[in-house]
Amino acid sequence: xxxxxxxxxxxxxxxxxxxxxxxxxxxxxxxxxxxxxxxxxxxxxxxxxxxxxxxxxxxxxxxxxxxxxxxxxxxxxxxxxxxxxxxxxxxxxxxxxxxxxxxxxxxxxxxxxxxxxxxxxxxxxxxxxxxxxxxxxxxxxxxxxxxxxxxxxxxxxxxxxxxxxxxxxxxxxxxxxxxxxxxxxxxxxxxxxxxxxxxxxxxxxxxxxxxxxxxxxxxxxxxxxxxxxxxxxxxxxxxxxxxxxxxxxxxxxxxxxxxxxxxxxxxxxxxxxxxxxxxxxxxxxxxxxxxxxxxxxxxxxxxxxxxxxxxxxxxxxxxxxxxxxxxxxxxxxxxxxxxxxxxxxxxxxxxxxxxxxxxxxxxxxxxxxxxxxxxxxxxxxxxxxxxxxxxxxxxxxxxxxxxxxxxxxxxxxxxxxxxxxxxxxxxxxxxxxxxxxxxxxxxxxxxxxxxxxxxxxxxxxxxxxxxxxxxxxxxxxxxxxxxxxxxxxxxxxxxxxxxxxxxxxxxxxxxxxxxxxxxxxxxxxxxxxxxxxxxxxxxxxxxxxxxxxxxxxxxxxxxxxxxxxxxxxx
DNA sequence: GCCGTTTTCGGCCCGACTGTTTTCAGTCG
Numbered sequence: 001x002x003x004x005x006x007x008x009x010x011x012x013x014x015x016x017x018x019x020x021x022x023x024x025x026x027x028x029x030x031x032x033x034x035x036x037x038x039x040x041x042x043x044x045x046x047x048x049x050x051x052x053x054x055x056x057x058x059x060x061x062x063x064x065x066x067x068x069x070x071x072x073x074x075x076x077x078x079x080x081x082x083x084x085x086x087x088x089x090x091x092x093x094x095x096x097x098x099x100x101x102x103x104x105x106x107x108x109x110x111x112x113x114x115x116x117x118x119x120x121x122x123x124x125x126x127x128x129x130x131x132x133x134x135x136x137x138x139x140x141x142x143x144x145x146x147x148x149x150x151x152x153x154x155x156x157x158x159x160x161x162x163x164x165x166x167x168x169x170x171x172x173x174x175x176x177x178x179x180x181x182x183x184x185x186x187x188x189x190x191x192x193x194x195x196x197x198x199x200x201x202x203x204x205x206x207x208x209x210x211x212x213x214x215x216x217x218x219x220x221x222x223x224x225x226x227x228x229x230x231x232x233x234x235x236x237x238x239x240x241x242x243x244x245x246x247x248x249x250x251x252x253x254x255x256x257x258x259x260x261x262x263x264x265x266x267x268x269x270x271x272x273x274x275x276x277x278x279x280x281x282x283x284x285x286x287x288x289x290x291x292x293x294x295x296x297x298x299x300x301x302x303x304x305x306x307x308x309x310x311x312x313x314x315x316x317x318x319x320x321x322x323x324x325x326x327x328x329x330x331x332x333x334x335x336x337x338x339x340x341x342x343x344x345x346x347x348x349x350x351x352x353x354x355x356x357x358x359x360x361x362x363x364x365x366x367x368x369x370x371x372x373x374x375x376x377x378x379x380x381x382x383x384x385x386x387x388x389x390x391x392x393x394x395x396x397x398x399x400x401x402x403x404x405x406x407x408x409x410x411x412x413x414x415x416x417x418x419x420x421x422x423x424x425x426x427x428x429x430x431x432x433x434x435x436x437x438x439x440x441x442x443x444x445x446x447x448x449x450x451x452x453x454x455x456x457x458x459x460x461x462x463x464x465x466x467x468x469x470x471x472x473x474x475x476x477x478x479x480x481x482x483x484x485x486x487x488x489x490x491x492x493x494x495x496x497x498x499x500x501x502x503x504x505x506x507x508x509x510x511x512x513x514x515x516x517x518x519x520x521x522x523x524x525x526x527x528x529x530x531x532x533x534x535x536x537x538x539x540x541x542x543x544x545x546x547x548x549x550x551x552x553x554x555x556x557x558x559x560x561x562x563x564x565x566x567x568x569x570x
Numbered sequence: 571g572c573c574g575t576t577t578t579c580g581g582c583c584c585g586a587c588t589g590t591t592t593t594c595a596g597t598c599g
Contacts, residue, residue, distance in 0.1 A: 023571080024582090025571070025572085025581085025582055026571050026572090027571090028571085028572095028582075029571035029572055029582095030571075032571090032572080033571085033572090057572095058571090058572065058573095059571095059572085060571065060572050060573080061571095061572095062571060062572085063571070063572085097597090097598085098588095098596090098597070098598090099597085100596060100597050100598085101596090101597095102595080102596060102597085103596080103597090133589085133590065133591085133595085133596090134590095135589075135590070137588080137589060137590085138588090138589065138590085141588085141589090185599095196599095198599090224586090224587055224588075224598095225587090226586065226587055226588095228585095228586070228587095229585095229586055229587070229599095231587090231598095231599095241599080256584090256585095256599095257599085259599090261583095261599080264583075264584090265583055267583095268583045268584075269582090269583075271583095272582095272583085277583090277584085278583080278584085279583085279584055279585070280584075280585070280586095281585090
């Protein structure tokens with residue numbers, strides 16, 4: 001599959017063109033095409049076979065020819081030419097905050113700087129200061145940009161971002177100068193990782209509100225400060241952007257700053273077709289009269305579509321669906337009646353059976369599956385037969401104390417290198433629920449891993465496959481399995497695939513969970529809790545499920561206990 | 571470089587903040 005190759009060549013071409021100060025619309029055309037290739041689910045070569053009439057949006061005659069060349073030779077003529085003129089390292093310079101294409105080009109042409117390292121040196125020996133338009137402040141900004149690049153290479157996980165956001169919100173919401181406060185950006189869209197945190201404030205005293213924000217103790221440095229926008233770096237090195245807006249523009253601003261960029265652009269194009277204009281201040285007609293701005297709902301309605309939940313705003317079909325009134329009724333946290341994946345101190349969890357149960361019950365659940373590790377996972381104190389017996393007894397005792405709530409006797413059992421489960425039949429048949437999981441042998445080939453999971457699906461005791469791709473952000477990449485094979489096997493056998501709500505996992509991903517649904521696979525959200533506080537991670541799993549367009553029907557956790565028991569394999 | 575139910579040419583999403591500039595370019599989101 002050469003999709004990634006095509007994407008990276010097109011993007012890199014766009015970067016080079018930008019450096020050459022080319023026509024910005026031509027540059028955008030390359031980026032749009034790359035984005036659209038990235039959105040393909042199929043192998044791109046399917047689009048370029050003899051007689052195929054399928055078209056990729058944003059790819060016209062010219063780019064089609066270039067992509068054809070990339071597919072056969074890995075590159076194309078203009079790309080090779082442009083690369084000969086500029087070392088690739090110059091492109092890296094624009095990754096430094098406050099350095100864009102113009103400065104990168106300047107540094108390369110005047111000082112022969114062709115890498116981030118080179119830029120660092122040029123700053124250190126002050127060579128950079130003499131350049132036109134580069135004065136002390138600019139140098140200082142670039143120096144800080146270099147620092148930031150070093151520290152903030154990775155994106156933030158959703159848990160960290162959420163807690164940073166909550167800290168600002170709880171400090172600000174009680175102030176009388178602040179009428180309303182909300183999170184926007186990719187955090188509101190519940191993306192698994194985010195680059196920064198966006199906060200919106202409604203205030204009639206914008207200057208005062210801004211100062212309250214920039215003056216909070218968790219603010220280490222103020223990057224920018226104006227009456228409508230400010231930007232700070234927190235003591236834990238997270239960038240937080242603030243927008244202050246008047247009440248009657250709140251919806252327009254929230255829409256704009258929630259994004260995604262692609263979603264916004266599509267909406268604006270739609271508005272233009274009607275002779276209107278959308279900005280962060282509202283929806284306006286030709287004469288500049290405001291048609292809507294107070295609430296997001298008003299703007300969507302004026303545009304002739306249903307309200308689109310933030311999690312769907314990725315320009316992946318939601319605008320078309322909303323225009324036809326065909327959006328799915330998304331699953332939400334209040335539909336969730338239980339958690340499938342949690343550990344106790346029998347294996348590697350911190351809390352007891354009873355503590356976990358009480359917390360789950362306080363969340364309004366009907367059930368909690370206590371899925372301690374199985375016998376062969378020694379590092380996590382996997383349970384042997386004797387300890388299983390004790391745990392079962394303890395669960396039975398605990399259950400006697402509950403009404404309308406049950407702890408299920410379950411396990412997260414090892415799928416071995418061949419795809420077998422490590423407990424024998426007579427033990428497996430005693431569980432209320434079995435999750436199969438891979439915790440070893442990640443290095444197998446894609447084929448072996450796929451076969452392993454497919455075989456586990458075919459096991460008549462396995463109800464759910466845990467964290468199907470093994471992703472552990474940021475340290476472990478998802479393993480490369482043949483999703484089509486896995487989805488088919490799961491759908492075939494009625495095995496659910498897990499959406500791990502654990503912030504470093506979030507696995508399956510939104511894209512793959514959406515695909516799984518198309519194959520008729522059911523998804524089961526599990527927090528993989530090792531501690532009572534982890535049970536709250538369910539919100540992240542539900543966010544992911546919503547990004548995957550899932551309805552309550554697609555999610556196993558929405559079933560009441562009686563119905564669930566009927567539908568499990570046993 | 572793409573695209574078209576007003577267009578095959580002339581558009582292409584829109585605005586704030588900073589720094590260095592005497593009116594605007596660059597960067598960012």
